[in-house]
Amino acid sequence: MLDQFSRTELIIGKEGIKKLKESKVIIFGIGGVGSYTAEALTRVGIGHLILVDPDKVELTNINRQIQATHKTIGKYKVEVMKERILDINPKIKIEIYKPNEIEGGEVNLIDNTITYVVDAIDTMKNKLELIKKANEENVKIISGTGAGNKLDATKFEVADIYKTSICPVCRILRKELKKIGIKHLKVVYSKENPIKSQYNEEYTQKTTLGSISFVPSVAGLIIAGEVIKDIINK
DSSP states (O other): OOOTTHHHHHHHHHHHHHHHHTOEEEEEOOSTTHHHHHHHHHHHTOSEEEEEOOOBOOGGGTTTOTTOOTTTTTSBHHHHHHHHHHHHOTTOEEEEEOGGGSTTOGGGGOOTTOSEEEEOOOOHHHHHHHHHHHHHTTOEEEEEOOOTTOOOGGGEEEEEGGGOOSOHHHHHHHHHHHHTTOOOOEEEEEOSOOOOOOOOTTSSOTTOOOOOTHHHHHHHHHHHHHHHHHHHTO
16 A cells, blocks of 8 residues: 555655654754754654754745745744644644743653754753754754854764864864763864854844845755654664
């Protein structure tokens, strides 16, 4: 009997489909990177997905976030994404959280029932907390290290954090991880030198990063691919 995962099964087999269906993946950050990761994981047949993000869709998200349209402006990203995901796979188990709803903080969502953690957030402090917690719980984690101010999607690579170069976020992350004794972290990062932003007077801060439709999406899909391959090869 054909189903929506029949063509995926031709590549990864029945056992691969079974492993994905039995997996529980949590994604922190449902923006330009995380939204595409969530989409790809849903379409491949992940059985249980948890989405964590405090923000609502804004007009400036439309250029890069899969759930952002003029109709979804003002709605919570996780709520819009949940609706989209259930449209794709009505049988998936999905949980959504806004961090202010979680007693004790969002890291409390990471425990040994989680198969994989996806870090698609921007704040360094929160990144470090997620990475530390995942290591404590012995749960696999992959981190995106930023797709802002980038224009060449072919420059993304997958590597251990200590083997990265060029990326400013990776440089800071390496330094901070050394301090807390974490020796390994899989990351998706870009070897493209950041483009200097063309300052837009509509923004109040010159530190706002530029973005474009096809770069964060590629990073998100690469992350999804790594999660999927690690699960089926487990």
